[in-house]
Amino acid sequence: MVKIVTDSCSDITPELAQEYGIMVVPLYVQFGDKVYRDNVDLATVEFYHKLVKSKVIPTTSTVTPEFFTKLFTKLAKETNEILTITLSEMYSGTYGSALQGKAMVKNKCHIEVIDCQLAIGGQLLLVTTAAKMAQEGANLNQIAQWVREAIPRTHVRMSFDTLEYLRRGGRIGKAQAFLGSLLKVNPVLSIKDGTTFPVARPRNRAQAMDFLVNFAKGFHHIEALAIEDATTPGELEILAQRLKDLVPPERFYRSKISPVVGTHVGPHVLAVSILEGEC
Amino acid sequence: MKANLPDGQLLKEIFASGTTWLEKSAPDINAINVFPIPDGDTGTNMLLTMRSALEEATRNSDSDASSMTKSLAYGALMGARGNSGVILSQFWRGLAKGLEGKSSFDAKDFATALAEASQTAYEGIIHPVEGTMLTVLKDAAEAADKTAKVNSENLLSVLEAAVEAAKDSVARTPSLLPVLKEAGVVDAGGQGIYVLLDGALHHLKGEKDKMQYRQPRLVAADVALTPKMAPTATEVEVPYGYCTNFVLKGQSLDLKKLKKDLGKKGQSLIISGDESLVRVHIHSFEPGEIINYATHLGTLHQISINNMDDQYVEFIKMQKERLPTADIAMVTVASGDGFLEVFNSLGTAITVPGGQTMNPSVRQLVQAVESAPSDNVILLPNNKNIILTASQVESLTSKKVKVVPTRTVPQGIAAFLAFSYEANLEKNAQVMEEAITAIKTIEVTKAVRKTQLNGMKIKKGQFIAILNDENLIASGSNIKEVIFEALLKADIEDADVMTIYYGAETQASEAESIAWEIQDKYSIQVEIVRGGQPYYNYIISLE
Secondary structure, X not given: OOEEEEEHHHOXXXXXXXXXXXXXXXXXXXXXXXXXXXXXXXXXXXXXXXXXXXXXXXXXXXXXXXXXXXXXXXXXOOOOEXXXXXXXOXXXXXXXXHHHHHHOOOOXXXXXXXXXXXXXXXXXXXXXXXXXXXXXXXXXXXHHHHHHHHHHHEEEEEEOOOOHHHHHOOOOHHHHHHOOOOOOOOOEEEEEOOEEEEEEOOOOHHHHHHHHHXXXXXXXXXXXXXXXXXXXXXXXHHHHHHHHHHOOHHHXXXXXXXHHHHHHHOOOOEEEEEEEOOO | OOOOOOEHHHHHHHHHHHHHHHHHHHHHHHHOOOOOOOOOOHHHHHHHHHHHHHHHXXXXXXXXXXXXXXXXXXXXXXXXXXXXXXXXXXXXXXXXXXXXXXXXXXXXHHHHHHHHHXXXXXXXXXXXXXXXXXXXXXXXXXXXXXXXXXXXXXXXXXXXHHHHHHHHHHHHHHHHOHXXXXXXXXXXXXXXXXXXXXXXXXXXXXXXXXXXXXXXXXXXXXXXXXXXXXXXXXXXXXXXXXXXXXXXXXOOOOHHHHHHHHHOOOEEEEEEEOOOEEEEEEEEOOHHHHHHHHHOOOEEEEEEEEEHHHHHHXXXXXXXXXXXXXXXXXXXXXXXXXXXXXXHHHOOOEEEEOXXXXXXXXXXXXXHHHHOOOOEEEEEOOOHHHHHHHHOHHHHOOOEEEEOOOOOHHHHHHHHHOOOOOOOHHHHHHHHHHHXXXXXXXXXEEOOOOEEEOOEEEOOOOEEXXXXXXXXXXXXXXXXXXXXXXXXXXXXXXXXXXXXXXXXXXXXXHHHHHHHHHHHHOOOEEEEEEOXXXXXXXXXXXX
C-alpha cells in the first residue's frame, strides 16, 4: 500500500492520521531557547495561550532533510511506494527538505514529493483523500496524478482579526494590499499559487463568517470540506452548523490551526477549505 | 592572542553566505525599488557589488581580518553598481577602517567597525535621506554597539542584535520616507542590507547547509501595497535621464572638490573611495559632460551609462506582476485629509480632490483615469453632484471605466471595501453597487441660512442632519441631540457597524464622547475616524 506522508501544517489531527494511516511530520516552533515539535510537544490550546501572553515572539523552522532520509528509510521497510505532500514552498522549506531527504535514501523504494501549494485545511483535504485512495488500493502514480489535478480545485479562505502576524513572519504575500487600513476590517485571504492573496474586507467577525459561509455555498459540487479555528471553538461550532449539510458527514472535517501556522496567522483565524468536485 | 577569535577567513565566509542570501532575494528587492528612482535594480546592483567584493577576497589567502576587509572593500569599490552598490562599497570601506590593523576581532571590535561603516556610508552622500539603507545601517550598528557593551565576547549575539534591529528598521522605512509609504513598499536598499546581514548570521549559527533549501524572509511594509508608481493626476511626467557610473584613478584626488563640482552637474551623487581611487555614481541628463570633467582628473574605468527611462518602463511591468491579480485601478474623489488617508490606506490608485461645493472637472477626472496604472478603472465620485461629470469620463478615454454612482463618501468607502480581487471589472462594479445599498449616510452640518424643509423650520446656524444626501431628518441647536434623533430615524437598531468621521473643525474629544453615549445606548460596533472634511461636522455611516 502507498504510504502517505505530510507535514504538521496540514492540521491533520492524530485521530485522522490514525484512521487514514497518514504519517504526519512535525515542523518546529521555537519560543526563546525552547524548541517544540508542532502539535506533538505543544498542544494548540497551550500554544495560543503562550502566543498571546509571552513577550518572546516565537519563530518556526522546517523539517530537516536528514529527518526525511531517516523516515523514508524506515518506511521503505514496510512499503515500496511513498507519497509525500508538503505545504507550499513559499511558506516553508519543508518541500526542499523532503526532496533532499529523498535524494539521500539508498533504497529502491519509489518516493514522490509534491508541493501542494497550499497549507492548513486545503492540504488536509488533499492528503486525506490521497490516503483514502491508498486504502482503496490505488498506486503511487494514480494518487500523485490525482493530487496534482486536484490542487487547482482546492480552495482555502481564512478570516483574520489582524494581518500583523502574517506581516511579521514574512508570509503576507500579495495580501499586503490589505495592510495599513485605517478602518477596522476582518480581512479574508486565500491561498493560491502557493502564496497568500487578498480576497475581501468585511467590517467585523460576523460579516467575515457570513463571507466564509457564502463562499462555501457558492460551489455547485463539493467533494470534501474542512473548517478550522485557533482559539474560538464556539464560532467553529456555529460555522459547522451552517455548513454541515453541504457534504456527507464523513467528508466534513473539523480541525485546529497548528502552532506553526498559528505563529504566522495569530490566534483568531477561522478557515474554510473546499475540495471542489470534478465537473 | 586567542586562537578561536574570528578572523578574516570567517568574515569572508559569513558574508559569502550573506551574498548567497542576497542572490535568492535579488528579484524581490528589485521589485520594490522606488527610491531615488524607480528603476528596479537595487537587488541586482547590491548583489553584483558583493560578488565583486568576494572575488577580490578570494584572491586574498591571508586570514588577517584587516587585510581581508581591505580586499572586500577594494572589490566592492571596483564592482559597485548603482546607488545602493556605491553606498555598500562605502560600508565596506568603513568596515575596513574599523578593523584596520587587527588580525582577528571580537564582538566589540565588530560593533565598532559597524559603527564606522555606517558613518562612512553617510559621508559618501551629500544629502543623506532617512528611511533608506543608511538608516538601516545606522540602526543595526547602534544595536550591535549596545549588545557589545554587555556581551563583548559573543559575536553571534552582537550580529543577532544587528539583524533584529535591521529588520525592524526596514519595517519602519515607509514611515520615514513618504515615497515608500505611497508605494506601499519598504526601502529596497535597506531590505538588501537586512538580507545580507541575516545571511551572515545564518552562517555564523552553523546553518550554512540549511540555507540551500531555505528562502530569505523579506520584511513587508506596514502599509498597503498600492499601484502608485505611475504619476498622479497633478504631476507632470519628467524623464529621469542617465545613471552614470565609473571608477576614477588618479593621484591626490580632491574628494571634496570632486563632490562639490559633480554635485552641480547632477542628482543622487555618491562618491566612495580615497585620493587615488574613487567610485562615482550620479544621475544626469548629460552624462557626456560628467565623463568629460572626470577625464581631466585621472583615468576612467568601468564606465557604465544606463538610460533610466528604459529602466522605469521595465520597472512598471515588474510592478504589475507583483500586484494581487485583478488588474483594476481605483480612482476616487474626496476632500478632507482624513478621508484622503482612508482611501490611501484602502489602496486607491489616485484620489482627486473634490466634494461638496468643489466639484472636479471632467478633464481632471479623465486625467486621473488616464494616469491610473491599469487599463481597467473603477471611478467613485462620492458625491451626487459629481456622478454626472464622472459618467462622461467613459467616452473620453480609451480605457475601460466603470462609474459606481456613490453619492456620499461613506458609500464610496463601503464600495471600496467590497472590492473583490477575485472578480473582473464588471463583476466588481456590480458588487460595489450592491454594497452601497447596505449603507446609510448621515451628514451633520450647520445651516447657512434660514429655511423650511420637510416641515421643519430651520434657523441660520442650527445643526441639521441629512440622510443619504437627500432628506433632512433632524435639526436643532444641540449637535448631540440632532445626531441622536437622526440615528433613530435612520434605524440605528438594524445596523451592526457605525463609523463616525469627524470634520476639520470638530474636536476628536467631542466625537469620542458622542461615540461613548451611542455605545451605552445601542449594541453596535462604533469606530471613530478623522475625516478632516470641510463643512460637515460629522459624516456618519451605518451598515
